[in-house]
Amino acid sequence: MTDPKPARQAFNIVAVVQAGRLQYEALLLAASLRATNPNFAGKLYLAEPQQGGAWPKSVAVTDATVRAMLLELGAEFLPFEAVHFGQSYPHGNKIEALAALPDQPFLFLDTDTLITGDFDTVEFDFTTPAASMRREGSWPAQELYGPDLAATWRALYDRFGLAFDGTIDPTQPENYWQRFMYFNAGWFFHASPKAFGARFLDYALAIRDDRPEALICQEIYPWLDQIALPLVIHSFGGGRPGAALAGLDGAVTCHYRTLPLLYARENDRVVEVLEHVAGRKDLRRILRDHEPARLMIYQNRGRKVRALFDRDDLPRREQAIRFVLKREGLWLR
Incomplete structure (x- = not known):
């Protein structure tokens, strides 16, 4: 034993x-x-x-x-x-x-x-x-x-x-x-x-x-x-x-720094935890007042961000990720 x-x-x-x-x-x-x-x-x-x-x-x-x-x-x-x-x-x-x-x-x-x-x-x-x-x-x-x-x-x-x-x-x-x-x-x-x-x-x-x-x-x-x-x-x-x-x-x-960066580069487990806790009714009522959460999580723009990047082949520098997000109108702080 x-x-x-x-x-x-x-x-x-x-x-x-x-x-x-x-x-x-x-x-x-x-x-x-x-x-x-x-x-x-x-x-x-x-x-x-x-x-x-x-x-x-x-x-x-x-x-x-x-x-x-x-x-x-x-x-x-x-x-x-x-x-x-x-x-x-x-x-x-x-x-x-x-x-x-x-x-x-x-x-x-x-x-x-x-x-x-x-x-x-x-x-x-x-x-x-x-x-x-x-x-x-x-x-x-x-x-x-x-x-x-x-x-x-x-x-x-x-x-x-x-x-x-x-x-x-x-x-x-x-x-x-x-x-x-x-x-x-x-x-x-x-x-x-x-x-x-x-x-x-x-x-x-x-x-x-x-x-x-x-x-x-x-x-x-x-x-x-x-x-x-x-x-x-x-x-x-x-x-x-x-x-x-x-x-x-x-x-x-x-x-994660910002929610657009989270959706761009983090693994599926991070997204799973984020959307699980943000899905609580009591939290959702509050977080919808926060523009990045409202757009990225509840209006599913985070999924659009996710589709832009290959998590196995990300740009080496964060600046390059931000450039793509800004170009696509998906950058929020």
């Missing part, structure tokens, strides 16, 4: 919610989590920036029906104050929200994420953080007369007293962007949101306000969070995700 497998460590999920597009994405996130992980042991926190500080105008979810549905789906609103970024850099919400979380293992997800499988199949080690590798070479740019990519990244690691050479992927060509540790900030995790968030904030502010000379010609917006993230992960002993985390950006989570 074999011993039973030990229970997976419980953790919380956090996403940032605001009025508008994010509130509808949060509904799909919460509904898909409930549908695929009915016994999820943690909490789903929806971090909501409060008016004041770096958000002079309220961005709270004021639609009572939406708030009630999110609560019914098991989400818990988590108010936080944005002091350093806010309206000037909304991506910074994911950095500042971490301080408001209970100091327990967490997984951050962008709201434009669907849960499509069982989290028990993901072998998290929350002491060794990682982040999403579903990204393109968006940063840094190779300046004509400036430092090469290696020198740019090395300057950042040196700035924070971190060892750079061990982060290199030697299987990639010299000065090619994938040789350097670069993540999409659509998901990341750690054992302590307090410690991780404090360091994330310190590094992001230092890059913004006192960048190394090698970065003088580099544009840091909107990529500031993704510039700081690999440094933070490396500082806590983490790195690129291995096979144990394959379910993230795989069979368990899908960071």
Whole structure:
């Protein structure tokens, strides 16, 4: 008789919610989590920036029906104050929200994420953080007369007293962007949101306000969070995700970005989960107020998008997919 497998460590999920597009994405996130992980042991926190500080105008979810549905789906609103970024850099919400979380293992997800499988199949080690590798070479740019990519990244690691050479992927060509540790900030995790968030904030502010000379010609917006993230992960002993985390950006989570992109490039399981949860009568009544959901899901334009692309032979760059969608009048954000 074999011993039973030990229970997976419980953790919380956090996403940032605001009025508008994010509130509808949060509904799909919460509904898909409930549908695929009915016994999820943690909490789903929806971090909501409060008016004041770096958000002079309220961005709270004021639609009572939406708030009630999110609560019914098991989400818990988590108010936080944005002091350093806010309206000037909304991506910074994911950095500042971490301080408001209970100091327990967490997984951050962008709201434009669907849960499509069982989290028990993901072998998290929350002491060794990682982040999403579903990204393109968006940063840094190779300046004509400036430092090469290696020198740019090395300057950042040196700035924070971190060892750079061990982060290199030697299987990639010299000065090619994938040789350097670069993540999409659509998901990341750690054992302590307090410690991780404090360091994330310190590094992001230092890059913004006192960048190394090698970065003088580099544009840091909107990529500031993704510039700081690999440094933070490396500082806590983490790195690129291995096979144990394959379910993230795989069979368990899908960071779809926009509904037209979902229909264009994601597998049948993702579409199945999306249309299943969006088909709930109580959700359909709300989601029909969101134009991308109304057109893509309920008016079946998503199926037209799907017919335009071969999922086994997609364009290498997202920009090419967007071009086709815009040409066909099927691009929505």
